[in-house]
Amino acid sequence: MPKIVKEVPLLNVQRELGGNVGEFAGWLTSMDYGNPLEEHVNTRTSVSVFDVSHMGRYVIKGKRVFEFLQKLVSKDLGDVGVGRMSGPVLLMNENAGIRDDIMLYNVGEDLWLAVVNAPNVEKDLEWMNAWRVKWGYTDVEIENVTLKSSLIAVQGPKAAEVMEGLGFGEAKDLKILEFAYGAEVTGRKTVLVSHSGWTGEEVRSFGFEIWTDVDHGAEILRKSVALGAKPAGLIARDTLRLEMGYLLIGQDMDENTNPIEARYWLPISLEKEDCVGCPKLREIYERGVSRIRVGLKLKKGLRIIPRHGTGIYAGNNLVGRVTSGAFSPYLNAGIAMGYVSVTHAYIGSRLDLDVRGGRQKAKIVDFPLI
Numbered sequence: 552m553p554k555i556v557k558e559v560p561l562l563n564v565q566r567e568l569g570g571n572v573g574e575f576a577g578w579l580t581s582m583d584y585g586n587p588l589e590e591h592v593n594t595r596t597s598v599s600v601f602d603v604s605h606m607g608r609y610v611i612k613g614k615r616v617f618e619f620l621q622k623l624v625s626k627d628l629g630d631v632g633v634g635r636m637s638g639p640v641l642l643m644n645e646n647a648g649i650r651d652d653i654m655l656y657n658v659g660e661d662l663w664l665a666v667v668n669a670p671n672v673e674k675d676l677e678w679m680n681a682w683r684v685k686w687g688y689t690d691v692e693i694e695n696v697t698l699k700s701s702l703i704a705v706q707g708p709k710a711a712e713v714m715e716g717l718g719f720g721e722a723k724d725l726k727i728l729e730f731a732y733g734a735e736v737t738g739r740k741t742v743l744v745s746h747s748g749w750t751g752e753e754v755r756s757f758g759f760e761i762w763t764d765v766d767h768g769a770e771i772l773r774k775s776v777a778l779g780a781k782p783a784g785l786i787a788r789d790t791l792r793l794e795m796g797y798l799l800i801g802q803d804m805d806e807n808t809n810p811i812e813a814r815y816w817l818p819i820s821l822e823k824e825d826c827v828g829c830p831k832l833r834e835i836y837e838r839g840v841s842r843i844r845v846g847l848k849l850k851k852g853l854r855i856i857p858r859h860g861t862g863i864y865a866g867n868n869l870v871g872r873v874t875s876g877a878f879s880p881y882l883n884a885g886i887a888m889g890y891v892s893v894t895h896a897y898i899g900s901r902l903d904l905d906v907r908g909g910r911q912k913a914k915i916v917d918f919p920l921i
Contacts, residue, residue, distance in 0.1 A: 559604045560701050560765040564772050568782045575785055576669035576801075578605040587786035588880040594750055594791055595881050598707035599783040600775040603749075607672035608700050608762065609665040609679075613691035616663050620655065623682055623827060625810070627820040631657045636728040636745060639818040641810060642678060643828030647835055648806035651675050652798070652818055656743065658732050664743070664762075668800045672697055682827065700742065701768025703761045705775060706752040706791075714759050716778040717771060719744055727753060737774060739767050750788060751795035751919065790877040793886060796846055796918025802859060803844070803874040803888060812840040812890065842871065842890040846920050847904070847913040849885035854878055855906050857887040857913070862905040870895040870902065879920070886920050887913065 559565070559580045566572065570581030580602070584590060593599050611620070621628050625641035637655040644650055651671045656664040667675045676695050683691055705713050714722035717736050721744075725731060730745035741763040748758030761771055776782055789799070798804050798813060810819050810832065821836055823829050847863075849855055857876030862869050871891035879886045887904070895902065898917055903910040 557698075559602065560698060561602050561604055561769055561772060564769045565602055565782070568772070568776060570782065570784060575605060578669055580605050581782075581784040583784040583786045584782045587784065587790070588878075590781065590783035590787035591790050592880050593781050594707045594752065594783060594787060596708065598705065598709035598713050598780045599787070600713070600772060600780040601704040601706065601783050601788055602701070602768070602772055603704050603760075603788075604697075604701045604768065605669040606702055607667040607669065607675065607695065607697045608702065609667065609676065610694045610696055611663045611665060611691065612661055613688070614661050615688055616661055616691050619683060619686070619688045619691045620663060622686065622825055623679065624653075624655070625819045625823070625826060625829065625832070627823050628655070628657075631655070633657050633659055634729055634732065636730060636747060638728055641815070641818045642675060643810075643826075643832065644806055645828055645831060647809045647828040647832040649800070649804045649808050649810065649813065649815075650678060650806055651800055652804075652815075654747070656730055656745070666702070670801055699765070701763060701765050703763075703768055703771050703775070704748050704750075704758065705761070705780060706748050706750045706758045707780075708752070708755075708757050709779070710752065710757045710759055713775055713778045713780050714744075717774060722759065725759075727756065736761055736763070737767070737770055739763075739770075741767065749797060750791035751797075751921075790879060793875050793877050793888065794879055794881060794919060794921045796888060796920060798844075798888075799875060809835050809840070811835050812842050812844065814844050841893060843893050843896045844888060845891050845896050845898075846916045846918050847873070847887040847889060847902075848882070848916050848920060849904070849911055849913050851882070851884045853885060853911070855885045855911055857885060857904050857906055861887070861889075863889055863891055863913075864903040864905060864910070865895050866903075873904065881921055888918075891915070
């Protein structure tokens with residue numbers, strides 16, 4: 552059966568702005584706009600705009616929507632007030648394996664929104680619907696609106712200036728993980744504007760995301776560039792998230808990875824018992840794990856990229872594998888994350904990476920890497 556590849560809704564605008572198109576997770580979208588290293592540095596020092604419409608978007612509604620989501624995800628949603636995002640939460644299998652990390656938005660008593668990872672748009676929908684039916688939440692509706700909407704991320708120290716230029720005057724008032732539902736941008740109503748992102752700029756109060764319809768997304772993308780934001784693609788987005796230690800589904804975590812070994816504490820509530828995978832998660836936490844996720848830095852100035860699957864060695868002893876690696880233009884060094892046996896996961900110590908048939912020393916460091 553041939554693989555189905557979809558186009559992101561704003562692909563024509565990406566091309567108009569000089570995007571070099573490639574495939575990611577079954578979507579055609581821009582990998583870069585000429586120089587991903589420059590796009591990376593520009594995001595850290597000025598402002599970039601990303602079309603991240605390949606991410607899945609759901610509308611979840613019904614009188615018992617909170618009750619349903621509370622049973623489905625790994626984190627206690629009781630503290631997520633109206634107008635707040637959950638931060639990442641996990642969809643886990645019954646063995647506490649990570650199916651996906653998603654973002655939830657509490658719009659009101661009977662309406663929540665969700666953003667899910669691109670490879671899992673259909674898979675997550677099937678998973679949610681299966682539990683919805685099994686638990687009898689037939690009054691809860693889940694609509695996939697991915698192809699009917701767009702998601703634009705404005706990231707960098709000058710992001711608020713661009714947002715204000717787009718007519719969103721509340722940019723500097725919006726707190727981290729807050730969103731303005733129905734906010735106006737360029738004089739038109741959006742679904743929402745949130746103080747969030749996936750490059751690390753959001754935690755420095757520099758990141759915003761705009762969820763809106765397709766035509767409006769095209770206008771915002773063009774006007775952001777006119778206001779000085781440089782377009783950036785998925786290559787820069789990947790190196791930026793790696794500097795922060797953010798995990799990529801299917802690469803740094805999957806259904807054979809649990810949140811304890813991934814050190815993915817933010818999306819879980821260990822005291823939570825009644826959710827898919829929660830009893831097993833508690834059991835794993837109490838028992839302990841045999842491997843742990845760590846950050847790795849190579850020698851400064853050494854333009855070597857550790858690839859997914861690269862062996863991590865202590866002498867001749869294989870003690871782990873790299874899951875993500877890149878060259879960081881901000882650090883001028885190769886960086887990576889991977890899983891290492893707990894017997895060798897000493898922060899500050901050095902292990903060997905088997906790169907291009909030779910060994911390179913890498914220092915074990917904590918996240919973020921910058």
